[in-house]
Amino acid sequence: MLRFKRIGRLKNGRTPEGIKWAKEIAEYLKANYSQASFQVYIELFGDVNAIYWYADVKDLAAWDSFLAQLMPDQGYWAMVNKGMELFIEGSFKDTLMILV
Numbered sequence: 001m002l003r004f005k006r007i008g009r010l011k012n013g014r015t016p017e018g019i020k021w022a023k024e025i026a027e028y029l030k031a032n033y034s035q036a037s038f039q040v041y042i043e044l045f046g047d048v049n050a051i052y053w054y055a056d057v058k059d060l061a062a063w064d065s066f067l068a069q070l071m072p073d074q075g076y077w078a079m080v081n082k083g084m085e086l087f088i089e090g091s092f093k094d095t096l097m098i099l100v
Helices: 015-032 060-070 074-086
Strands: 002-009 037-042 050-057 093-098
Antiparallel strands (some): 002 050
16 A cells, blocks of 8 residues: 655645645545545644645555546646645645555
């Protein structure tokens, strides 16, 4: 099993609408892509402006299949572009992990 993690940091004062947007992206992905399960998390303590997305996939083949379908998805990119003003530029970090 693989787990993808993306973290982004919201600009100050944008947390409520940023959380709403992050959940909308996850729901869109859940509705349109069966290769992975998607979840959104925030920190209870610490960095209250951090948004985390997690996606679990069974293997690299499933991950590659997901990415191949996602990259040309104009609906997804429209949603991404709509939400980018909510986040601090350069704050996104992606990690792909494998279960041991």
